[in-house]
Amino acid sequence: MDDLAFETALNELRADRVLGASELARRCLDLLARSAQSVPANEGSELLGELTRRCDCLIAARPSMAPIQNLLAAWRSSLARLDRFSLPELRSVAADKARDGIRQSKQAMVKVVENSVEYIGSDKTIITHSLSSTVLAVFEKLKDRNTRVIVTESRPLNEGYILARQLSDWDISAQLITDAQLGLFAARADLVLLGADSLLPDGSLINKSGSYLLALAAHDCGVPLYVCCESFKRRKEVMGELELEEMEASELGTSSLPGVRVRNIYFDITPAGLIDRWIDEAGVHATGILSEETHRMPGQ
Amino acid sequence: MDDLAFETALNELRADRVLGASELARRCLDLLARSAQSVPANEGSELLGELTRRCDCLIAARPSMAPIQNLLAAWRSSLARLDRFSLPELRSVAADKARDGIRQSKQAMVKVVENSVEYIGSDKTIITHSLSSTVLAVFEKLKDRNTRVIVTESRPLNEGYILARQLSDWDISAQLITDAQLGLFAARADLVLLGADSLLPDGSLINKSGSYLLALAAHDCGVPLYVCCESFKRRKEVMGELELEEMEASELGTSSLPGVRVRNIYFDITPAGLIDRWIDEAGVHATGILSEETHRMPGQ
Numbered sequence: 251m252d253d254l255a256f257e258t259a260l261n262e263l264r265a266d267r268v269l270g271a272s273e274l275a276r277r278c279l280d281l282l283a284r285s286a287q288s289v290p291a292n293e294g295s296e297l298l299g300e301l302t303r304r305c306d307c308l309i310a311a312r313p314s315m316a317p318i319q320n321l322l323a324a325w326r327s328s329l330a331r332l333d334r335f336s337l338p339e340l341r342s343v344a345a346d347k348a349r350d351g352i353r354q355s356k357q358a359m360v361k362v363v364e365n366s367v368e369y370i371g372s373d374k375t376i377i378t379h380s381l382s383s384t385v386l387a388v389f390e391k392l393k394d395r396n397t398r399v400i401v402t403e404s405r406p407l408n409e410g411y412i413l414a415r416q417l418s419d420w421d422i423s424a425q426l427i428t429d430a431q432l433g434l435f436a437a438r439a440d441l442v443l444l445g446a447d448s449l450l451p452d453g454s455l456i457n458k459s460g461s462y463l464l465a466l467a468a469h470d471c472g473v474p475l476y477v478c479c480e481s482f483k484r485r486k487e488v489m490g491e492l493e494l495e496e497m498e499a500s501e502l503g504t505s506s507l508p509g510v511r512v513r514n515i516y517f518d519i520t521p522a523g524l525i526d527r528w529i530d531e532a533g534v535h536a537t538g539i540l541s542e543e544t545h546r547m548p549g550q
Numbered sequence: 551m552d553d554l555a556f557e558t559a560l561n562e563l564r565a566d567r568v569l570g571a572s573e574l575a576r577r578c579l580d581l582l583a584r585s586a587q588s589v590p591a592n593e594g595s596e597l598l599g600e601l602t603r604r605c606d607c608l609i610a611a612r613p614s615m616a617p618i619q620n621l622l623a624a625w626r627s628s629l630a631r632l633d634r635f636s637l638p639e640l641r642s643v644a645a646d647k648a649r650d651g652i653r654q655s656k657q658a659m660v661k662v663v664e665n666s667v668e669y670i671g672s673d674k675t676i677i678t679h680s681l682s683s684t685v686l687a688v689f690e691k692l693k694d695r696n697t698r699v700i701v702t703e704s705r706p707l708n709e710g711y712i713l714a715r716q717l718s719d720w721d722i723s724a725q726l727i728t729d730a731q732l733g734l735f736a737a738r739a740d741l742v743l744l745g746a747d748s749l750l751p752d753g754s755l756i757n758k759s760g761s762y763l764l765a766l767a768a769h770d771c772g773v774p775l776y777v778c779c780e781s782f783k784r785r786k787e788v789m790g791e792l793e794l795e796e797m798e799a800s801e802l803g804t805s806s807l808p809g810v811r812v813r814n815i816y817f818d819i820t821p822a823g824l825i826d827r828w829i830d831e832a833g834v835h836a837t838g839i840l841s842e843e844t845h846r847m848p849g850q
Contacts, residue, residue: 379730401810403802405705405728411804418807427813428705428802430679430729430760434794434818460730466766494734502703502728504711507718510701513727518734 251284256304264311267497270383271447272359272480275317276352278308282325283348286341294340298329301344305329314456314495316448317482321351358480359384361531366443366478367391369527369534374440375400377468379432380458381409382445384478386416393420400425400435404458406501406514429460436467444520446479450488453522453538459515465524474526481530484540494518551584556604563611567797570683571747572659572780575617576652578608582625583648587641594640598629601644605629614756614795616748617782621651658780659684661831666743666778667691669827669834674740675700677768679732680758681709682745684778686716693720700725700735704758706801706814729760736767744820746779750788753822753838759815765824774826781830784840794818 251259259281266274285304291297305326312318328347332340366388370376372395378385379402389399399417401424404410410426417424427435436442442464447456455461455477468475499512506512522538529535551559559581566574585604591597605626612618628647632640666688670676672695678685679702689699699717701724704710710726717724727735736742742764747756755761755777768775799812806812822838829835 402730403705403804405703405730414804414807414810418809421809424807424810425813426802426804426807426810428729428759430702430705430758430763431813431815431818433762433766434759434815435813458730459728459734462733463730463763463767466733466770467763470766502726504703504714504726507714507724507726509718509721510714510724510726513725513731513735515731515734518731 251281251288256281256285260307260311263308270445271312271315272317272355272482273383274312274315275321275482276355278318278322279325279348279351279355281308282322283345283352286344286348291337294333294335294337297337297340297344298332301329302326314448314493316485317355317480319485320482321355325351355480355482358482358531359387362478362480362529363387363391365531365533366476366529369476369529370441370443372396374398375438376441376443377432377435377439377464377473378402378413378443379410379429379460379464380404380445381413382457382478384445384480385443386413388443388478389417389422390420393422398423398425400427400439402427402429402432402460402464404460405429406503429463432460432464433467436464436473437471439468439473442468442473442475444475444477446477446483447517449477449479449484449528449538450492450519450522451485451539453525453528455520455522455525456492456494456517457520459518462518462520462524465520469524475520475524476527476529477525478529481532481540492519551581551588552590556581556585560607560611563608570745571612571615572617572655572782573683574612574615575621575782576655578618578622579625579648579651579655581608582622583645583652586644586648591637594633594635594637597637597640597644598632601629602626614748614793616785617655617780619785620782621655625651655780655782658782658831659687662778662780662829663687663691665831665833666776666829669776669829670741670743672696674698675738676741676743677732677735677739677764677773678702678713678743679710679729679760679764680704680745681713682757682778684745684780685743686713688743688778689717689722690720693722698723698725700727700739702727702729702732702760702764704760705729706803729763732760732764733767736764736773737771739768739773742768742773742775744775744777746777746783747817749777749779749784749828749838750792750819751785751839753825753828755820755822755825756792756794756817757820759818762818762820762824765820769824775820775824776827776829777825778829781832781840792819 375398377400402410494517497514675698677700714726794817
């Protein structure tokens with residue numbers, strides 16, 4: 251993987267609007283594994299310098315994506331303990347450690363899905379917002395367990411339609427609503443299930459705009475809200491003011507009007523106080539602050 | 551206005567999805583005024599019988615529209631006191647009373663707008679949802695008073711675009727957002743201003759779906775919510791379970807999927823506890839229950 255190929259991959263990473271943060275983190279680790287094996291270097295320190303540089307470039311490309319920050323930082327710090335190896339050994343070990351990160355990320359997601367399915371159980375009506383790959387995997391596991399799903403359009407890009415189509419393919423009974431009907435339908439669900447773009451240190455959820463509205467409505471109606479995501483999605487700290495990404499106004503598909511600014515902020519923040527359970531690979535937590543966590547699995 | 555013309559008008563009333571409830575009520579009164587003058591009748595009691603029948607048909611056509619119920623019921627009960635008149639006098643008086651109702655309705659709206667403008671004042675950022683003719687009239691009066699407006703798309707029919715276009719024509723600075731961004735933008739406004747489809751006896755608001763979400767977000771952020779509408783929009787009572795009209799699923803513009811039911815409920819209910827001020831033609835009220843009302847105008 252030469253410099254040009256790496257730069258191309260880096261630009262793709264910056265521009266991506268389709269893949270989830272965890273999937274992108276795994277792609278970054280794959281780039282680093284391939285870099286470890288193929289970057290030109292005459293000695294170990296040269297290789298480590300270039301791998302560290304590439305890792306930092308990837309981290310800087312999507313600063314708000316916690317899995318990229320967390321998984322790549324862990325890999326980067328593992329490099330520091332490798333200076334006793336020969337160059338060929340170093341290539342192999344650094345690549346293996348990157349692949350370990352990919353494996354850990356995948357295993358964490360599998361466990362999150364297992365824990366969510368076990369905790370939610372059968373015969374439930376679940377309302378969700380936007381399209382989360384983790385929530386989708388939970389629905390797949392629940393498809394033969396008398397599950398009904400309420401899905402939002404999720405403007406502006408309507409990824410809720412993609413979710414509705416998948417549920418239809420799995421023969422899961424679904425209702426598709428406009429985002430504006432979230433208040434009406436929250437009361438008709440047994441629970442809210444949301445994935446996460448990321449979690450803040452206090453357990454607050456950053457997720458697709460509209461998640462906060464659903465959380466407010468669920469709270470007002472007494473319907474519990476569960477967030478399911480791997481612990482890699484936790485931001486350890488937020489530097490300065492939290493920035494919520496704003497995308498192209500053109501996604502709304504409206505013609506421009508003088509004096510009218512079309513806004514398209516992708517994420518909103520759901521305060522931890524509106525969330526009832528945090529489900530990660532370790533279990534089900536009644537608090538969003540990990541240092542004070544209580545693991546609560548059914549039957550325990 | 552013969553029976554056929556009346557039936558045609560009645561069907562138009564049933565099918566209308568564009569005009570507000572107050573405007574439709576005034577059109578009903580105009581139909582009754584014209585009926586009073588032209589319905590074939592040999593004596594007063596015959597005329598009164600036919601006018602009462604037509605009035606009842608109009609009332610039954612849109613049972614959830616409070617102004618139609620209220621203004622037509624008032625006109626209908628005024629007919630009961632007219633049996634001492636000759637047939638030509640009766641025609642003239644019944645028609646005049648219908649036109650009085652139209653005038654009262656228009657005057658009430660003018661006063662609601664005046665009271666709202668006076669209470670809101672200059673230099674405000676106002677967030678609203680959907681398109682209310684009363685709220686639109688308030689914005690027109692506020693256009694030279696340094697007013698900024700945050701407008702939602704209001705899916706599925708996007709009437710927010712119509713509002714944004716009008717604001718642009720008036721040189722009022724506006725931001726247009728998806729309904730899903732209501733939670734992000736409620737916090738950026740000084741106040742929420744909503745019109746009403748109708749008000750329930752306890753002061754709860756029935757309005758376009760999404761209003762409840764905006765109210766929850768505003769309440770959570772400490773931003774006050776004002777509802778402005780004429781007292782004719784109050785439902786005196788709700789018989790049985792309250793029914794919220796559901797429109798055609800096709801309005802969402804999605805292709806049909808097996809097992810997926812597309813929902814399009816037009817109205818949601820905002821509990822009175824989320825509303826800070828009710829503005830009607832009599833003034834500004836701090837409670838939604840009219841029997842316990844306290845009038846509070848600025849400076850009082």
